[in-house]
Amino acid sequence: MLHRNGITSFVLKTSLIALALAASSVTQAETGITDKEIVWGNSSPLSGPNAGYGPIGRAQRACFQYINDELGGIKMGDGKTRKVKYVMYDDAMEPARALQNARRLISQDRVFGVSGNAGTGANLGARPFYNSEKVPQVFIFTGGPMFGVKEEVEKFPYTIPALLAYNTEAVLYAAFIKDKFPNAKIALLNDDSGGPFFSKAFVKAAKEMGLNIVLHEEHSYSEPTIDAKIDRLAASGADVFVDITTPKFVVQALKRMDAIKWKPAHMIWGVGSSIGGALVPAGPEISKGIYSGLWLKDQADPAYANDADMKLYVEKLKKYESGLNPADQNAAVGWFVCNAVKSVLEQTKEPTRKAFINAARSMKQVKVPLLLEGITLNTNGAVDGYPIESIQMGQFDGTKFVPVGAIINYEGKTPGP
Structure with a gap:
């Protein structure tokens, strides 16, 4: 038989054990998720x-x-x-x-x-x-x-x-140019964030394929305008423009190109070619003819x-x-x-x-x-x-991207950085 002090001690120990078990279950539960x-x-x-x-x-x-x-x-x-x-x-x-x-x-x-x-x-x-x-x-x-x-x-x-990895996208764009514009003079513009990864792979692939890059420019996010860079790219005599930048600067590029009447075959990487976010704001008419790699359906x-x-x-x-x-x-x-x-x-x-x-x-x-x-x-x-290693090349007709060729599946072939 337990005396009063023994009962008190037993209850206290039992309570401490229960609290320890409860604390243990709480610490073991994964953060950020419950049953509901x-x-x-x-x-x-x-x-x-x-x-x-x-x-x-x-x-x-x-x-x-x-x-x-x-x-x-x-x-x-x-x-x-x-x-x-x-x-x-x-x-x-x-x-x-x-x-x-x-x-x-x-x-x-x-x-x-x-x-x-x-x-x-x-x-x-x-x-x-x-x-x-x-x-x-x-x-x-x-x-x-x-x-x-x-x-x-x-x-x-x-x-x-x-x-799609930028280096994979770059190789596919280079192959597309080689097939469609084999004798082109290419101008390349990239931003200073993800752009260098694309441009490095593109320059390497272009060299291997015998393509001619006549001028390569880079800009930073902090620049208010890229008009001067577009002017230099146009003056290079390039007839293919590979545009690797963000929607804000894509809009600037398109408007400046229209103002100076520079009309090369224009390719924009996937992250900058949103119809609603870049091409329409720049103007559907001046955006006509743009090529881009697609992986999502277009509303x-x-x-x-x-x-x-x-x-x-x-x-x-x-x-x-x-x-x-x-x-x-x-x-x-x-x-x-x-x-x-x-x-x-x-x-x-x-x-x-x-x-x-x-x-x-x-x-x-x-x-x-x-x-x-x-x-x-x-x-x-x-x-x-x-997760994604496939792409569909498309050309903007002023309203939508029209598929050019079949989907290119590069599954398991993404080159190293």
Whole structure:
């Protein structure tokens, strides 16, 4: 029989054990996820010279709200359906602010993961922190080749790109020029963020293919105008212009080219060729004839007027983020990224970040809304860290991009950086 002091001691010990067990279960629970909710984050350029990419984050917000309100959440691989609490901050695509946002999202908001963060430099600056905290930094809006190459994936396994690698895109553009304009004089302009990765690969491929680059210029985000650079490129006598910059500067380039009557065959990389975000603002007439590599369906293309995924995207974007233009391909990117995250979560068997990353690194021909038919997401651990390695070349007719040739599948062939 226990005496009063013994009973008190026994109750106290039992209570302490229960508290210890409770504390243990709390510490073992994965941050950012419960049985009913996932906390998800994004860092986007909502201001500054690269605000043209802001719709990526905003369209994700609309997509997750639609999923919450109309689908009841996302049914994950463990059988439980969870709603998404979406947190977004402005980084102006500045590396220092992107890192600051990463610290805030992880330590303050306690996110499970982030997606759709834009910019090569911004994502590079934050990558070590996300990985040290083992927080997924996925489907990021950059084609920086380092984000998918084997050695980098092994060092930073929690980071996964969304775009075709810039060096792959560059090789495909060079091959396209070799086929269509073999004797061209080429002018090349790139920005100082992701552009150098493209230009390095393009210059190398052009040399190997015997193409003639007559002038290569670079500009920084901080420059207010690139008019003088366009003037120098035009004066070079180039009849093919490879334009590797962001929507704001694409608009400037197109307007300046029109003003000085320079009319080369004009190619713009995928991240700068949004119809709604660059070509229409510059002027549909002066944008006619532009070539670009495509991987997403284009809302401005009448061929997709009755496409079920496109109709849903347009309807729900207008409902949940009415200030966005569905024709802006950066909004379409955000919608695609949200659905790519949803697809991976549906294959995540346990409510842990590690299980999520394992699912993201083992995608096999995953179809996601708004991807062009014939383009799917494929990954294979560290061996293949690039989800997209296919492209469709297209030419802008003033309203839409008209496909030129068949989809080029470069699966497993992305060259090293």
